[in-house]
Every structure is written in structure tokens, then in C-alpha cells.
Amino acid sequence: xxxxxxxxxxxxxxxxxxxxxxxxxxxxxxxxxxxxxxxxxxxxxxxxxxxxxxxxxxxxxxxxxxxxxxxxxxxxxxxxxxxxxxxxxxxxxxxxxxxxxxxxxxxxxxxxxxxxxxxxxxxxxxxxxxxxxxxxxxxxxxxxxx
Numbered sequence: 699x700x701x702x703x704x705x706x707x708x709x710x711x712x713x714x715x716x717x718x719x720x721x722x723x724x725x726x727x728x729x730x731x732x733x734x735x736x737x738x739x740x741x742x743x744x745x746x747x748x749x750x751x752x753x754x755x756x757x758x759x760x761x762x763x764x765x766x767x768x769x770x771x772x773x774x775x776x777x778x779x780x781x782x783x784x785x786x787x788x789x790x791x792x793x794x795x796x797x798x799x800x801x802x803x804x805x806x807x808x809x810x811x812x813x814x815x816x817x818x819x820x821x822x823x824x825x826x827x828x829x830x831x832x833x834x835x836x837x838x839x840x841x842x843x844x
Contacts, residue, residue, distance in 0.1 A: 746781030
């Protein structure tokens with residue numbers, strides 16, 4: 699039995715444009731925001747990791763040769779640590795604790811204006827402990843659908 703001719707079918711909720719028509723722009727807030735957020739976090743993670751590496755490299759070379767360094771590598775190191783934590787740490791309490799402690803340490807070095815011998819070794823061994831911790835930590839895998 700066919701539908702009566704006076705009843706119009708409901709419009710298609712997702713119409714496909716014909717070859718001559720332009721496609722509709724994506725709705726704001728649907729997928730673009732998530733993609734931009736992910737791209738920003740990846741960029742912050744890369745820049746933060748690079749800043750931590752450059753700061754640590756200068757601290758490592760200074761500690762191994764006994765040379766003195768300025769506070770700039772420490773500020774670079776802790777700023778990179780704050781950027782890395784913001785983009786990488788999932789637990790909000792841990793994330794903001796690391797950020798606040800990193801900023802406090804960077805400001806403390808800026809205020810003191812010098813790096814002492816024990817500062818370099820605390821940064822050196824702390825970084826090694828952190829790398830070892832993350833190297834041997836098992837990643838949490840999402841459950842499979844099967």
C-alpha cells in the first residue's frame with residue numbers, strides 16, 4: 699500500500715549535497731574543538747619536553763664538569779616541566795601540584811640569582827628518578843571491544 703500523495707516525507711536529517719552544491723560547514727563545537735585541543739596539547743608536550751631536555755642538558759654538563767651555570771637553565775627546566783605537566787598528566791590534582799611546584803622553583807631560582815652545587819645534583823638525580831619511574835611504569839591500556 700502506498701502512502702497518500704498529500705503527505706510529505708520527513709526531510710533527511712543529513713542531506714548529501716549534490717555535485718553542484720557546496721557542502722555545509724561543520725557545526726561549531728563538534729569535532730574541531732577536540733582536534734584543536736589535542737593539537738595544542740601535543741605542541742605543549744613537545745615544547746615542554748624540549749625545554750626540560752635543554753635545561754637538564756646544561757645542568758648535567760655543569761654537574762659533570764664542575765662548571766658554574768646561571769639560573770636560566772633552571773628556569774627553562776621548570777617552565778618546561780610546567781608545560782609538560784599541563785599537557786600530559788591526566789590526574790588534575792597531580793597536574794596542578796606539579797605546575798605550582800615548578801613555577802615556585804623557577805621563581806625561587808630567579809629570586810636567588812645563583813645555582814649552588816647541591817641544586818644541580820637534586821635536579822640531576824630527581825630527573826633520573828622520574829625517567830626511571832616512567833620508563834618502568836606499565837601503561838594503562840583501554841579495554842578491547844572483543
